[in-house]
Amino acid sequence: MCKTNFSTIIVLILSLLICNKSKAQWSQVTDMPTARNAHAVGMVNGKIYAVGGEQANSRTLEDYDPITDTWTAREDMLTARSFLTCNVVNQKIYAIGGYNTSQSQSTVPAVEEYNPATDTWETKSPMPEARWGHGTAVIDEKIYVIAGARNWPINRLYNDVKVYDPVLNTWTTKSSVSIKRWGVSCCVVDGKIYVIGGYNGTGISTVEVYDPESDSWTTKSPLPTPRWGHTTSVVNGKIYVIGGAEVYPPTEALSLVEEYDPVTDSWTPKAPMPVGRIAHAPSSVSIDGKIYLVGGGGLESTDVYSEVFVFKPCDFWIVSAGISSKNILPNGDSLKIAAQIENPENHQLNVFAVVNGEENVNQDSIQLFENGLDDVGTVSSSLWSGEKWFSSLPEDVYSIEFSLNASRHLLPFNIHCTSAGPIIIESYSVVNINNTTVGLGDFTLRNNGSVKTIRNVKAKLKTENSCVTEIYLNNTSFGDIGPGESKTEQFGFAFYHSCSGLVEFELEISSNGIVYWRDSLTIDLSPTDVENEISNQPKDYVLEQNFPNPFNPTTSISYSIPKQSHVNLKVFDVLGNEIAEIVNEEKPIGTFEIEFDASNLVSGIYFYKLRAGGFVETKKMIFLK
Incomplete structure (x- = not known):
């Protein structure tokens, strides 16, 4: 068993503390019935309402009761859309703007009012200019709509401020924020609106504060991490900025949480989310000192989640x-x-x-x-x-x-x-491809356990010896390995080197992406043990005639490649239609054989074509039932 000195753990913990000065905890409650991204949430009478979303331009509305930890389906919104906002005035929810790819005008100006008491929707006066990715906030029972974008690809960015009065059902204009942007988030502290982050070709860190009494803007300390697609909520007079992404298209869904104190105009990092989320501005609400982060997305538009995480600033x-x-x-x-x-x-x-x-x-x-x-x-x-x-x-x-x-x-x-396994190296062969390239073939791992099947086993070869210049065939998958069973990969690992003598390697062995075991191997790379060329290695690209031919219903196709190449092998009918792709992957030097099964085809003449490196060759085969 591999042991780690416990003092090492202590050092690791203390070093992590420097980077993670958190004063909060995360928990998780019941998932939404509908996974959503680019949706909006609002809170009425202690219940959380989630509506809309990017998937299928959703109209669905569901509410969550934190007391019973349950979700309930409600009446669908009238206009399907995503990237909308929701605000609550006088116990009614107002869904504003958004994006809908199924409409000729994809940017939606619609404003719709939902009454939880009657579970009904009503159309209201639309926005003067349609937009999505905007921010909204409520002061004195009026909804301020700030910034945003139009259409996709974007043909207009906004920095103006429109104010909706639900009582009069009218719109007015106020002083504009300084920066045009979308993916922005807004919140209210002490009667002032804080407009945080966004995107306009680059991630924005600017924080601007609007005073409705003077209709004026001021700039505050910038967000430590520029971002868009984040969400903000307020607890005890402090603003919490959660998730998002720094660039577009996103390369990382952030898990970062940063706290802003309006009194000291300062930022503090807090406990990150358990997972990264591109949540979009209106996807969180605060109830009883807790922030509920509902659903959200990832790097792709198809990444959509139903989890509900709860963030609570706490005393320990x-x-x-x-x-x-x-x-x-x-x-x-x-x-x-x-x-x-x-x-x-x-x-x-x-x-x-x-x-x-x-x-x-x-x-x-x-x-x-x-x-x-x-x-x-x-x-x-x-x-x-x-x-x-x-x-x-x-x-x-x-x-x-x-x-x-x-x-x-x-x-x-x-x-x-x-306590399963361990997975160990059982055997392998060293193949000296030439005097600077070595492959480890017929690489076999064994599950030494007696009960547990170990899932999704992968192995990665590592060495600290600088004479190994590149391990180019690595992170090899062995699939599931049952108790007492062994699994062999014909071409396990390969590397380039300039070594002489014995070289130590370590094999990291993982299950479901987590490294649990390590094993070691020593390889003699002395020049006297390395042949310049192995006699049975192919010297040229070759595509062999299939055998048997004619065949029914299976036949074998063999090919050889003289160096590592990307290999593509396809089957076509006599009209040139592609019937099957039977190989499409990187292969090392060697000769390979693959079986083709034509059980689902009609009798006739077919062609198979090999592409590898710059080599292309086609051969004919006959299938007779």
Whole structure:
């Protein structure tokens, strides 16, 4: 079993603290029935209403009751749309603007009023100029609509401010914000509107504040992380900016949370979300000091989520945590767990690490104690640690959660360990392709466990020796490996080198993307052991005649490639229509054979074409039932 010195964990925790000065916790409640992105939410009488969304230009409306943790379907909105906003005035919800690809004018000017008491919608006076991706805020029972964009691709950006009066059903204009943008978010503190971030070709960090009494704007300290597609909510007079993306198209869905204090005009990083979300401005609300983040999206328009996360600024919090090993022995082993906990008001805490199996079944728990000692006797007033000896532990994959005073705390990262396996290297062969290129063929991994099938096994070859210049065939997939079973990949790994002598390599072995095991191998790369060319390696590209031919219903097709190439092998009918693509992947040097099954085809003449490197060749085959 691979052991990690517990002091290493302590150092890791303390270093993470520098980057993650959080004073909050995340939890999760019941998912929405409908996954949504680019939707809007509003709160009436303690219930959260989610409406619209990008998928299928949704009209659906659902409400969530935090007390019962349940969702209920309500009457559909009249106009399907996404990138809209929702605001509440006099216990009624106003859905404003948005985008609808099914309409000739894709940008929607519509304003519709929803009455939760009667579960009905009513059309109101539309916006003077249609827009989407705008921000909205309510002051003195009037809705301020700020910035936004028109059409897609965008042909106009806005920086104007339009004000809707629900009582009079009229629109007026106020002083414009300085920057034209879309993907902006707005909120209200002490009767002033804060307009935060957005996008206009680049991520915007600007924060501008509107005073309705003077109809004027001022600039405040910029957002630390420029972003668009974020959401903002207010708790105890402080603004929380959550999620979003820095660039468009997005390269990362941010999990960052940043808190703004209007009194000191300063920003503070807070506990990040458990996952990144491009949530869009009106997708969160605050209730009883908690922020509910509802649904949201990811990097692609097809990334749409139904999860509901709850963010609560609190008096004590977990900064980060670690474990002594990801691999524990099922027939007897200890597990050490440490957590960095901030508790500035010195609350009495009961801290447990909860060990759950893969099916989320509670297996055990470990109590953590303050001022825990690490392996070298270091004391930290904010370090909590615990250790438990497991005399036996069922073969499984375990996740670690934390409970503080019986309240579950979600972390922005996952902690896993396993008693399954281990997965080890069973055998491999070294293929000296030439004096600078080596392949590891017939690479076999074995599951040494006796009960648990280990899912989605992948292996990655690593070395710290600089004479290995590139590992170009790596991160090899072995699929699922059952207990006591072995899996072999014909072409496991390959690398370029300028080495002489023995070279140490490490194999990282993962399951479902989490590295649990490491194994080592030593390869002799001495020049005397390397042949310039192996006699049975192909010298040219060759496409062989299929065999048998004619055939019914299967035949074998062989081909050879003299160097690593991207190989594409397709089958066509006599009219040139593509029937099947049977190979489309990177292949190393070698000779390959693949079986083609024509069971679903009619008898006749077919052609198969090979493309590899600059080589192209076509051959004919005959299928006779």
